[in-house]
Amino acid sequence: MQPITISAPGQQPTPNRLYICTQPEDVEALVLTENEAEFVAQQKKLKKDFVVLTRIGQFVALQFVKHDEVPAKRLESCRKAGAAVASEVNALGIKELGIIDTGGFWHECMATAEGLALASYQFLKYRKDAEDKANSLKEIRIFSSKANTDETEKLNILVRATCFARDLVNEPVNKLNAVGLAEALSTRMREAGGKAEVLNKKKIEALKMGGLLSVNLGSPDPPTFTILEWKPANAVNSRPVILVGKGVVYDTGGLSLKPTSGMDTMKCDMAGGALVGAAIAAIAEAGLPVYVMALVPATDNRPDGNAYVPGDVITMFDGTTVEVLNTDAEGRLILADALAYARKFDPMLVINFATLTGAAARAIGPQGIVAMQVNAQNEFDTLAVCGERVYERLVQFPMWDEYREMLKSEIADLKNIGGADAGAITAGKFLEHFTDYPFIHCDIAGPAFLDKRDNYRGIGGSGVGVRLLFEFFRNMS
Ligand code: BES
Numbered sequence: 135m136q137p138i139t140i141s142a143p144g145q146q147p148t149p150n151r152l153y154i155c156t157q158p159e160d161v162e163a164l165v166l167t168e169n170e171a172e173f174v175a176q177q178k179k180l181k182k183d184f185v186v187l188t189r190i191g192q193f194v195a196l197q198f199v200k201h202d203e204v205p206a207k208r209l210e211s212c213r214k215a216g217a218a219v220a221s222e223v224n225a226l227g228i229k230e231l232g233i234i235d236t237g238g239f240w241h242e243c244m245a246t247a248e249g250l251a252l253a254s255y256q257f258l259k260y261r262k263d264a265e266d267k268a269n270s271l272k273e274i275r276i277f278s279s280k281a282n283t284d285e286t287e288k289l290n291i292l293v294r295a296t297c298f299a300r301d302l303v304n305e306p307v308n309k310l311n312a313v314g315l316a317e318a319l320s321t322r323m324r325e326a327g328g329k330a331e332v333l334n335k336k337k338i339e340a341l342k343m344g345g346l347l348s349v350n351l352g353s354p355d356p357p358t359f360t361i362l363e364w365k366p367a368n369a370v371n372s373r374p375v376i377l378v379g380k381g382v383v384y385d386t387g388g389l390s391l392k393p394t395s396g397m398d399t400m401k402c403d404m405a406g407g408a409l410v411g412a413a414i415a416a417i418a419e420a421g422l423p424v425y426v427m428a429l430v431p432a433t434d435n436r437p438d439g440n441a442y443v444p445g446d447v448i449t450m451f452d453g454t455t456v457e458v459l460n461t462d463a464e465g466r467l468i469l470a471d472a473l474a475y476a477r478k479f480d481p482m483l484v485i486n487f488a489t490l491t492g493a494a495a496r497a498i499g500p501q502g503i504v505a506m507q508v509n510a511q512n513e514f515d516t517l518a519v520c521g522e523r524v525y526e527r528l529v530q531f532p533m534w535d536e537y538r539e540m541l542k543s544e545i546a547d548l549k550n551i552g553g554a555d556a557g558a559i560t561a562g563k564f565l566e567h568f569t570d571y572p573f574i575h576c577d578i579a580g581p582a583f584l585d586k587r588d589n590y591r592g593i594g595g596s597g598v599g600v601r602l603l604f605e606f607f608r609n610m611s
């Protein structure tokens with residue numbers, strides 16, 4: 135997809151305009167004819183917060199900002215309004231749109247532009263009619279006395295990063311296997327000015343990453359372990375924050391096979407890996423003064439003659455033995471190796487992102503992220519505030535000691551499943567075993583992949599987590 139550019143130039147805008155205001159009077163009399171002003175006033179009375187005027191050859195719309203909403207909600211309303219405008223302007227074939235601040239609405243203008251750009255995302259690369267289907271909007275210009283080009287530049291980076299994560303999630307496994315994912319993430323990271331290293335199967339074997347290697351046994355393709363690093367000289371932290379992302383490029387369940395119905399969405403099982411890679415590259419591109427690393431263990435999970443089986447006892451990277459009772463609980467196995475590997479960098483904080491459990495999706499649906507913490511309540515609170523701001527909200531689940539009981543095995547140190555209850559938490563407790571640092575775990579099984587449009591988040595990969603992390607590191611710097 136050709137990216138949309140968002141800019142904030144000084145001169146007067148293009149003919150197609152969206153005015154951000156609180157009341158019709160904020161828009162200069164010259165812009166509206168008497169009839170139009172009357173129409174807008176009437177719509178406002180009907181409590182409409184978005185009014186489109188039908189003019190030949192010109193798109194003019196007004197968006198009323200709700201003053202009584204708390205800031206985070208107000209900005210989300212603007213993103214949603216941006217999504218509504220996106221469908222109008224793209225239907226009209228408009229290429230360029232001006233967003234006009236009628237007074238003190240810079241942040242609202244930015245949020246509207248964000249919603250517009252994200253809602254215009256399409257994944258058309260495998261369609262013959264891609265050119266005809268492509269959205270028309272290419273440029274958004276914000277006109278505001280408070281215009282800040284550094285902020286628009288960062289917004290462009292962020293929108294592109296979100297779309298990059300969406301692209302990776304939308305790619306099917308026959309087009310993007312573990313090697314492809316590692317290449318895509320490391321190429322992007324190097325372009326952004328950071329470092330990237332990909333450990334191949336030989337290296338992973340030498341390191342004895344038993345979790346990743348066991349899940350990979352049923353695959354015709356080798357596993358990969360991608361290490362990304364952004365360490366600027368002016369970093370505010372001396373010990374890294376490490377992001378870990380689940381990179382299961384396809385999850386059939388393995389021999390504990392999933393039902394066919396709905397299995398197609400399991401190409402999204404690398405959404406955690408995609409989002410941490412997209413986020414760290416965006417952080418590098420924006421030059422944020424933070425020391426961050428990302429680790430992405432990747433493989434597909436398939437049944438095969440050689441595949442790991444329920445009952446196997448496997449030895450993990452850190453020496454822990456795990457009794458595998460369900461090969462569909464594979465994410466925690468590959469992540470455990472990455473979490474144990476992270477220890478050698480002495481991180482100040484590790485944040486994990488994974489489409490880990492159906493239980494998380496069932497608990498809160500696509501509206502938020504099921505999250506847990508170990509020795510990181512302050513950092514968690516900060517991340518949760520960032521989540522409110524970008525509307526990728528966190529719901530904290532408990533990590534009480536008692537849940538660990540559910541992972542006890544008769545013959546090994548741990549088993550890879552808990553019981554019927556608290557599935558998202560027992561998965562988190564399993565991961566905790568492999569950590570010795572402040573740890574936050576985000577289960578994105580609910581919001582990672584959408585089966586219907588939700589405003590500026592379309593069908594398919596949502597790119598969830600990229601905006602959350604970018605906000606977190608902007609805040610930290
Ligand atoms: N990748 C799935 C989790 C998932 C479910 C992601 C729905 C996205 C949407 C994960 O590997 C899995 O299969 N988890 C099992 C664990 C169970 C066997 C303990 C689950 O949640 O059913």
Ligand code: ZN
Pocket residue numbers: 385387461462463464465
């Ligand atoms: Zn699974």
Ligand code: ZN
Pocket residue numbers: 382385403462464465489490
């Ligand atoms: Zn999975």
